[in-house]
Amino acid sequence: MTWIEEEIRRNQRRIDRILENPDPTKLKANKILYELERDLRIAQLESWRSGKPPLANSDHLPQLVRGLGCTGLDLFGAADRTVLATDYFDILRANSFPDDACDRTVVIIALCISGNFPPPNFVLSTSFACPMECISPKAIAEYFKVPIFHIDTTLETGEEALKYVADQVGELIEFAQAKVPGIRYDEEKLLEAMEMDRLAHDCAKEIHQLRKQVPCPLSGQDAFRLPRPPSIYPDAGKAVEYWRVYTEEVKERAEKGYGVLADEKLRFLWVVTGPFYFNPFDLLAKRGVAVPALQFGVMSRWYGAEYGFIGDKTEYGRELTPLEEQARFLNGNTWAGLGSRWVDSTLNMAKDLKCDGIVYFLQLGCSASGGVARIVVERAEKELGIPTLLLEGRQLDPSYKSQKECEAELDAFINLCLNRKGAG
Amino acid sequence: MENELRNLCSLGNEANRANFAKRWKEDDKKVVGILCSYVPEEIIHASGMLPWRIFGTWRASTPLAEEWRRPHMCLYCNHVLESLLSGELDFLDAVIATDWDQELVRLWDVWKYIDKTPYTFIIDVPIVNSENAIRYFAKQVELLCQSVEKMVRHRVSEEALYHSITVYERTRSLIRHLYELRKAEIPSLSGTELLGITTSALLMPKEEFNRQLEALLPYIEQRKAKLNKNSPRLLVSSDRLDNPEYLKVVEESGCLVAMDDMDTGSRHFWCHVDTANISPRSTREELITCLARRYLMQPASPRMMDWQEQIWQVAEWVREFNIQGVVELPQGYSRYREFRTHFFKHSLEAEGIRMMSFRREYHLAHTAQLKTRVGAFIEILEAR
Numbered sequence: 021m022t023w024i025e026e027e028i029r030r031n032q033r034r035i036d037r038i039l040e041n042p043d044p045t046k047l048k049a050n051k052i053l054y055e056l057e058r059d060l061r062i063a064q065l066e067s068w069r070s071g072k073p074p075l076a077n078s079d080h081l082p083q084l085v086r087g088l089g090c091t092g093l094d095l096f097g098a099a100d101r102t103v104l105a106t107d108y109f110d111i112l113r114a115n116s117f118p119d120d121a122c123d124r125t126v127v128i129i130a131l132c133i134s135g136n137f138p139p140p141n142f143v144l145s146t147s148f149a150c151p152m153e154c155i156s157p158k159a160i161a162e163y164f165k166v167p168i169f170h171i172d173t174t175l176e177t178g179e180e181a182l183k184y185v186a187d188q189v190g191e192l193i194e195f196a197q198a199k200v201p202g203i204r205y206d207e208e209k210l211l212e213a214m215e216m217d218r219l220a221h222d223c224a225k226e227i228h229q230l231r232k233q234v235p236c237p238l239s240g241q242d243a244f245r246l247p248r249p250p251s252i253y254p255d256a257g258k259a260v261e262y263w264r265v266y267t268e269e270v271k272e273r274a275e276k277g278y279g280v281l282a283d284e285k286l287r288f289l290w291v292v293t294g295p296f297y298f299n300p301f302d303l304l305a306k307r308g309v310a311v312p313a314l315q316f317g318v319m320s321r322w323y324g325a326e327y328g329f330i331g332d333k334t335e336y337g338r339e340l341t342p343l344e345e346q347a348r349f350l351n352g353n354t355w356a357g358l359g360s361r362w363v364d365s366t367l368n369m370a371k372d373l374k375c376d377g378i379v380y381f382l383q384l385g386c387s388a389s390g391g392v393a394r395i396v397v398e399r400a401e402k403e404l405g406i407p408t409l410l411l412e413g414r415q416l417d418p419s420y421k422s423q424k425e426c427e428a429e430l431d432a433f434i435n436l437c438l439n440r441k442g443a444g
Numbered sequence: 445m446e447n448e449l450r451n452l453c454s455l456g457n458e459a460n461r462a463n464f465a466k467r468w469k470e471d472d473k474k475v476v477g478i479l480c481s482y483v484p485e486e487i488i489h490a491s492g493m494l495p496w497r498i499f500g501t502w503r504a505s506t507p508l509a510e511e512w513r514r515p516h517m518c519l520y521c522n523h524v525l526e527s528l529l530s531g532e533l534d535f536l537d538a539v540i541a542t543d544w545d546q547e548l549v550r551l552w553d554v555w556k557y558i559d560k561t562p563y564t565f566i567i568d569v570p571i572v573n574s575e576n577a578i579r580y581f582a583k584q585v586e587l588l589c590q591s592v593e594k595m596v597r598h599r600v601s602e603e604a605l606y607h608s609i610t611v612y613e614r615t616r617s618l619i620r621h622l623y624e625l626r627k628a629e630i631p632s633l634s635g636t637e638l639l640g641i642t643t644s645a646l647l648m649p650k651e652e653f654n655r656q657l658e659a660l661l662p663y664i665e666q667r668k669a670k671l672n673k674n675s676p677r678l679l680v681s682s683d684r685l686d687n688p689e690y691l692k693v694v695e696e697s698g699c700l701v702a703m704d705d706m707d708t709g710s711r712h713f714w715c716h717v718d719t720a721n722i723s724p725r726s727t728r729e730e731l732i733t734c735l736a737r738r739y740l741m742q743p744a745s746p747r748m749m750d751w752q753e754q755i756w757q758v759a760e761w762v763r764e765f766n767i768q769g770v771v772e773l774p775q776g777y778s779r780y781r782e783f784r785t786h787f788f789k790h791s792l793e794a795e796g797i798r799m800m801s802f803r804r805e806y807h808l809a810h811t812a813q814l815k816t817r818v819g820a821f822i823e824i825l826e827a828r
Contacts, residue, residue, distance in 0.1 A: 116789060116801070118782040120516060145749070147571060151546050154571070154749075155783040162751065162787040170749040172577060175543050175568040184580045191576070356546075358566070359553030387517060387779075391550025394512050395557050412514075 023136035024061050024068075027101065031058035045280075047242060049266035056253045056262060060094070063254040067091035068138035074202045075140045077157050080148045082251040083217060084189065084346055087210030088196055088203050092252055093140050095157060099127040100246070103296050105416035108134065117159065121385035123415040124293075125152035129159050142200040143168040144192065149317045149355045150388045167199040173350045175357050179336065185347035210342055213251040216260050218330040220250050223263035225324035230270045231312040232373055235279020236287060237270050240301030240311035244290060247322055284310045286437050289375040291315040291366055291396075292382070292389045296415050298423040300430060307434045312373045317355035317388070320365045325372060327352070355388035362388065363395050371404055377437040379430070382412040384420060407440065409433040445663035452656055453640030456647060456686060458502045464648050466535055468494045474537040474596070477561070478646075479524070479552070480544045481707040481745070482569045484735045487589050488540070489650065490608040491596045497646035498539070499686045500524040501532065502807045512554050518547035518777050519806035520684040525551060528560060538563035538595060540588070544747055545780060565591045571749050573740045582729075582736035589732065605731045606724045609717050611650050618657045619645065619713040625665065626702050627765055634669040635680065635701025639688040642709045671695065676768035676825045677702035679761060681788075682804075683745055683778055684708065690804065693811045694771060697818040703765040705758050707745055715742040746780040754784075755791040762797050769825045771818060772801040798825060 021029075034054045042048075067075050078085040078092025085092045102108065108130035109119045117129055131137040143161035145168055147154040154170070161168035171188045174181035196203045224247060231238050250259030273279075285308035293316065294300060304311060313319065320326045327335040329352065330345055340348060351357075354365040370378055378400055382390055397408040411429055414420040454460060465475045474493040478485060485495035500523025506515070509525035527533050539561050541552035549566065556564045568584050570577035593600055619642060625632040633641070645653050678699050680691060686708050691701050704710050717738045722731055743757050744750055758770065770792055774781045785801050792799045800821040802814055 116786045118779070120777075121779055121782070151747075151779055152783075155780060158749065158751075159783050159786065170572050172570045172572050172580075174580075175549070175566065180580075180583060184576065187576050191574075357549075359550055359557075382514065384514075384516060385777075385779075387546040387550055390514050390517060391547065392553050395554065 023102065023131065023134075024065055024098075024138070027098075028058055028061045028065070031055075031061070047266060047269050049262055049269055052258065052262040052265060056248075056255070056259055059255060060092075060253050063091055064093060064138060071141075072202060074142055074200055075138055076142045076196075077140045077144055078252060079153070080146045080350065081144055081189075081346055082249055083210055083213040084192075085144070086213040086251050086256075087207065088193070088205055089209065090142065090203060091254075093138065094248075094252055095128040095131075095137075095140075095160075096124045096153065097246070097248065097252075098131060098137055099124040100296060100415070102127055102131065102416060104418070105130070106419070109417065118385075122150070122152050122383055123385070123417065125150075125156045126385075127416060129156055129163070132160050133163065139164040139166065141166055142196055142203065144171065145169070146171040146350055147173045147356060148350050149353045150386070152385070152387075167195070169195045171350060173353075173356060177335075177351050177357075181351055182336065182340075182344055182347050185350050186341070186344045189343045189346045189350075207342065213256060214330050214342060214345060216250040216256040219260045220247075220263040221322065221324070221329055223267040224322050225328070226267050227270055228313075228323035228325055230267075230274045233274050234287075234374070235277075235281060235284040236310040236312045237273035237278060237280065238312060239280040240290070240304055240309075241299060243311050244294065244301065244314045246314070246316070279310070281305055281308055281310055283308050286310070286376045286434065286441065287312055287374065288377045288379050288437075289313060289315055289366070289370045289373060291378055291380045292386065293415055294381050295413050295418070295421070295423070295426055297418045298426070300426060303427050303430055304434070307431070309434055311379075312375075313369060315366050315369045317353040317362075320354060320369060321352050325369060326365065359392040359395065363392050363399060366396055367399055367403060370400065370406065375406060376441055377406050377433065378408040379433070380408050380410050382410050384412070384414050407433070407436060445660060448656070449637075449660055449664065449667075452644055452660065453637050453688070454644075456499070456640060456643030456688070458499075461499060461647050462532070462535065464652070465494060465496045468649065469535060475535060476592075477533060477536040477539040479539065479548060480542040480569075481712045481742075482542045482544060482739055483540050483567060484585055484588070484739050486605065486608040486612050486735055487585065487592055487600065489611065490600045490604040491592045491598075493537070493592070493596065494649055496536075497643075498524055498527075498533065499643070500806060501527045501530070502687060504805075504807050504809065513550070516777060518545070518551075519775055520778075521547045521551040523806045525554065528555065529558075534560070536561050538565065540564075541566045542569045543567075544569065544745070545778075547777070547779075563595055570740065571747060573744075573748065573750065578733070578737050578740055581740050582733045585732050585736045585739075586729075589728075602726060602728050602731060603724055605728070606722065606726065609719070609722070609731065609735070611654070613717055613719060614654050615645060615650050616713045616716055618654060618661070621661070622657075622664070623703075623710060623713075630668045630671075630674055631700070631702065632664045632667045632669060634671055634691075634695055635678075635704065636688045636692040636695055637669065639685070639691050639704070639706075639709055642713065643686050643688070646708065646712070671700055673698045674700050676700075676822055677766055679703040679705060679758065679765065679767045679770045680773060681705035681758065681770060682773040682775065683781055684775055684806070685773060685804075687808055689808045690773065690814075693808075693814050694818050697815045698822050699818070703761050703767055705743070705761065710761070711743040711745065746784040751784055751787055752791070755788065755795070758792065759795045759797060762795075768798070769821060770797055770799040771821065772799060773804045774801060775806055776803050798828075
């Protein structure tokens with residue numbers, strides 16, 4: 021059985037478990053989420069088997085992928101869900117690819133080579149978040165000899181940069197229609213996808229306000245989940261529904277003053293990513309540490325903490341065209357560009373959420389975050405008066421750092437923060 | 445003349461590399477550190493400052509840098525940061541980086557944060573070379589020019605820019621001539637010596653370099669390089685390789701490095717500015733667009749997305765320079781190249797070109813392993 025088939029079964033098992041034995045401490049919206057995830061894999065599998073509609077990687081431009089009439093492949097999202105990637109690292113080594121770059125970006129290559137996940141029929145490569153997210157899809161395109169289009173994103177934002185990238189999005193559409201059988205651009209579909217994502221974006225903004233509340237209505241595990249825009253899923257309308265139900269539940273908890281932790285002693289901002297092979301939030305919860313948010317590349321925009329995405333007129337002082345909206349998204353990742361964008365965004369988030377400490381996961385091979393980690397440490401201490409734990413590790417490889425070692429570091433950091441807060 | 449040649453070859457060595465820059469400063473003139481081969485140096489030259497390529501320390505350990513960056517990050521950046529933090533780059537008046545890769549951007553971020561150099565600037569270089577990208581890059585070059593003008597507090601005139609372009613073109617022509625001489629069965633210069641000259645060119649005032657090389661050319665043209673073996677003829681492909689000792693290790697394994705594909709060598713000097721389209725009366729926009737095109741269209745490094753064209757370029761060099769095999773020396777954690785290796789190997793093999801890859805450190809290390817690997821590769825080539 022391929023990984024994608026296993027993933028369908030895994031999500032079905034989760035749904036069955038919820039139906040058979042619902043856990044009142046978990047969000048009810050989770051059931052919808054698992055159904056969405058299951059249906060996404062089914063759609064990908066069907067496209068893989070039948071060749072229709074064409075498959076295109078959708079991590080960076082999910083709305084446009086819908087507008088092109090393709091089935092989206094969430095390459096990095098799939099890699100995250102492999103949880104343990106030992107076999108995939110072997111495949112990388114055997115094929116002369118580096119095994120020590122950021123896990124989620126390299127594992128996708130092995131996932132496709134192994135036959136466990138469909139390779140795209142058309143690859144969109146963009147320097148959206150980091151060079152690795154640009155070159156690993158490129159490596160896949162070259163390996164499977166499929167058409168690829170590169171979009172060059174910019175170091176800084178502004179009208180000039182917006183135009184440059186929007187022009188490239190236009191070129192991409194022309195290229196895809198000319199080179200990939202079965203691709204036909206339909207602006208109506210793009211607009212529809214944008215509208216779905218906008219609705220979810222509005223929910224995300226509301227959730228961001230709610231999670232500031234003490235005690236925190238969100239569990240660390242929920243906060244850690246990367247938000248997926250509705251346009252990723254085959255049934256985008258159902259995905260909007262998921263966001264609405266999710267928001268309502270969080271709102272209800274907040275209104276009742278319900279906190280996930282019985283006694284919230286501290287709150288940490290979890291930054292970058294984390295180990296996927298165990299759940300670090302159990303230990304944190306046990307020690308009374310709430311984690312209201314995961315800070316990552318598009319977090320501040322997706323949750324509207326800074327500028328928003330779709331339809332936000334404040335950033336450019338005007339409404340953007342659909343292609344400019346795609347360009348705004350591509351240029352809006354705080355991991356890309358100058359380090360100050362990422363550092364400022366991280367500190368603003370920690371301040372906004374009234375965090376007592378930052379857990380900064382130093383993912384092996386992540387140049388975006390690793391290269392400015394010490395600046396975050398120094399500025400967080402100086403400007404916010406809070407400490408930062410630099411927790412080095414790998415997302416998908418426990419041989420680099422075991423659960424025990426991670427937990428020991430977290431435990432010591434909690435003690436330090438409790439002492440500083442005078443609650444030790 | 446042999447002594448002069450040896451001297452020119454050794455100016456890039458760690459002990460010598462700042463000599464010209466420090467002498468330049470004695471006349472109360474400024475030195476601008478350059479972190480990438482995509483920075484159009486002519487702009488800085490035209491402003492009256494010295495563009496000086498930054499190399500890192502060749503020491504093995506980088507304890508000061510590792511306070512800021514992890515050891516498993518780009519080694520060039522770590523070694524440069526070590527030099528900066530140990531005070532070796534205190535004489536710089538400015539530093540200019542690009543987004544060659546994110547590691548370089550992050551090095552620049554730290555550089556700016558620790559505030560040891562009076563002036564910092566970073567230029568956005570596209571990863572594609574479409575007409576749209578060239579237009580965008582030209583605007584970035586204009587921003588660089590404006591930034592440089594602020595620093596020197598005077599306008600960079602069109603005449604000065606045109607003059608600088610001609611000076612740099614002369615350097616390129618001279619170095620291209622040296623590459624032509626490598627086509628001979630017994631070339632004038634070994635690969636080690638040529639890398640010594642090209643790295644010196646990145647550090648010296650161009651007028652001085654041109655003068656020295658022009659004086660040496662007649663001698664070099666009749667010279668025969670002293671080599672253990674003249675074959676097989678290899679092409680070495682790498683980025684930020686500034687230590688000629690690496691090529692010495694390769695050549696001592698029993699071969700000749702007859703060509704390179706490096707940003708400290710051929711790639712940096714290969715492509716000319718299209719001077720047919722400019723003159724001393726050209727506008728600033730015309731001159732800058734011409735420069736932008738030249739820098740974006742130079743034989744590409746793996747950070748550019750035209751990998752197939754990079755293969756064609758290497759294959760062309762292989763034919764032109766009668767190369768029998770390609771040795772790739774990716775510097776550790778240089779991700780663009782590492783991700784390209786699979787494609788590079790298979791594409792070259794499809795062209796009938798044998799290739800080996802050996803991940804290297806920035807400083808000279810693992811030489812015995814490298815010798816063994818190259819030795820085994822040579823045996824394979826000779827058995828064909």
